[in-house]
Amino acid sequence: MPELAEVEVYRRLAEQVVGRVVSEVVAPDSWYLKRGLTAAVAKAAVEGRPVTGARRTGKLLLLDTGSDGPVLGLRFGMSGRLLVDGTAGLTDLSHASNRELEAWDRFALVFEGGGDLRMRDPRRLGGVELDPEEARLGPDALTVTPSGLARALAASAAPLKARLMDQARLAGVGNLAADELLWRAGLDPARPAGSLSPAELRRLHRYVRTTLADLLAKGGSHTGELMDERRPGGICPKDGTALLRRTVGGRTTFSCPRHQV
DNA sequence: CCGGATGTTCACCT
DNA sequence: GAGGTGAACATCCG
Numbered sequence: 001m002p003e004l005a006e007v008e009v010y011r012r013l014a015e016q017v018v019g020r021v022v023s024e025v026v027a028p029d030s031w032y033l034k035r036g037l038t039a040a041v042a043k044a045a046v047e048g049r050p051v052t053g054a055r056r057t058g059k060l061l062l063l064d065t066g067s068d069g070p071v072l073g074l075r076f077g078m079s080g081r082l083l084v085d086g087t088a089g090l091t092d093l094s095h096a097s098n099r100e101l102e103a104w105d106r107f108a109l110v111f112e113g114g115g116d117l118r119m120r121d122p123r124r125l126g127g128v129e130l131d132p133e134e135a136r137l138g139p140d141a142l143t144v145t146p147s148g149l150a151r152a153l154a155a156s157a158a159p160l161k162a163r164l165m166d167q168a169r170l171a172g173v174g175n176l177a178a179d180e181l182l183w184r185a186g187l188d189p190a191r192p193a194g195s196l197s198p199a200e201l202r203r204l205h206r207y208v209r210t211t212l213a214d215l216l217a218k219g220g221s222h223t224g225e226l227m228d229e230r231r232p233g234g235i236c237p238k239d240g241t242a243l244l245r246r247t248v249g250g251r252t253t254f255s256c257p258r259h260q261v
Numbered sequence: 262c263c264g265g266a267t268g269t270t271c272a273c274c275t
Numbered sequence: 276g277a278g279g280t281g282a283a284c285a286t287c288c289g
Contacts, residue, residue, distance in 0.1 A: 003267055031284080059268075077268050079286075104286095123285045125268055158278065167269085176267050221267055250280070252265080 002076035002126075003221040004141055004172030004212055007059045010074075010082040014054035014061065017084060017109070017117050021050045022065070026108040027128070032119075033107075034075075034127040045070045045130060046109070057137050058171025073132030074107075077125025085115040141172035142212050146205045153193040153201070160196070161189035162249030164208070172212065175251045180224035181211035183236075188260045189248045230254050 002010070025047055027039040046065050053064035061082070063072040074082075081088055100120070107128050108118040119126060139148040152169035153160070161182060164173045173181070182189050185207035187200065196204065215221050225237050234243045236256035244257045 006267080075269075077284085078266070079268095121285095122287085123266095123268095125284060127269090156277090162278085165268095174267055251268095 002059060002078070002080060003174030003177050003215075004059060005177070005216040005219070005221050007056055007061055007076060007172075008142070008216055009219070010076070011054050011056040011061055013082055013084050013087075014051075014063065014117065017051050017111060017115070018054055019050065019052075020111040020113070020115065021048065022046050022109050023048075023112040024110040026105075026110060026116075029106045029124070031124060032121070032127050034129040037128065037130050042128070042130065046072065051109075057134055057140050058167055059174070060132060060134070060137065060171070062132070062134070070130045071132065071134075073129045073134075074119060075126045075128075076119070077121060077123060077127070079123040080106075080119055080121035080126035083116075083118040083120055088120075137167055137171040138169040139171065141170050141177075141208055142216070144170060144205070144208060146202065149205045149208060150201055153196065156193040158193055159189060159248050160187060160191045160193045161251075161253060163193040165249060165251070170208075173208070174221060175253075176221040176224065176227065176230075177212060177215060178251075179230070179254050180215065180221075180226050181207045183224075183226050183238075183254075183256060183260060184211055186259050186261065189253050189255050190246075226254060 025043045027033055027042055049065040049069045051063055052066050055062040061074040104120045104122045105118050106121050106124060108116050110116045138152055153163050156163055161178050164170055164178050185204050187204060215223055229235055229237065229243055234254060235241065236243055239258055241256050241258040243254045246253055
């Protein structure tokens with residue numbers, strides 16, 4: 001589920017806990033703690049500290065704990081959700097069931113005075129780390145500049161879609177958003193990333209930003225126009241051509257063989 | 262029953 | 276070095 005749009009919704013939800021003081025860290029699943037983090041270390045690092053900021057770069061949600069405190073980095077994988085005070089940031093799930101089990105709660109912050117922030121993740125593909133290397137991520141796709149995008153694609157033989165989803169070069173574009181924005185931009189996902197003309201680069205930059213903003217405004221990465229056609233027999237909503245289904249950059253990819261060139 | 266799914270990381274090839 | 280592939284995680288759905 002979570003791509004940039006979903007994580008931005010989570011970030012806005014997390015703003016509700018800014019100003020609250022962490023009374024307890026609940027980390028029952030050691031597998032969910034990444035890069036050597038342990039429950040004991042996490043507790044010692046943030047218990048008693050206030051949450052002072054809720055930021056986001058790409059799909060990484062960052063919680064600040066004061067100028068002298070660590071940063072908590074939250075990743076949601078494909079099935080992770082955020083709940084604050086028992087309320088989920090997203091209830092409109094594309095095809096996931098609405099089954100909810102507390103057994104899937106992998107990490108939580110409990111606050112003084114009540115309330116909590118929980119990560120609920122059935123598949124355990126997400127995780128929590130302390131002081132994530134934010135510099136390892138490329139510029140956020142929602143606000144990337146033309147030159148930032150050009151750098152992400154520069155002189156590469158890799159497929160355009162693979163580069164757009166490379167979080168170290170451009171942060172936030174997931175599989176669904178990549179297909180949607182390339183479809184809107186009329187660009188073939190398998191084109192070598194370095195083969196775009198200056199005009200195509202400008203066009204792509206415009207569609208990266210507007211598509212992600214649009215998906216965010218509609219409430220999720222599954223709200224694109226291409227979503228309903230991501231199935232056998234799907235057709236291009238623009239021209240009715242049978243969509244092409246293939247693997248590009250290791251991920252299932254749908255595109256229109258007529259207008260995406 | 263089988264295959265695939267909105268993500269990331271890593272080992273192992275070419 | 277640059278890409279590509281498959282595995283792992285655990286659950287649900289068609």
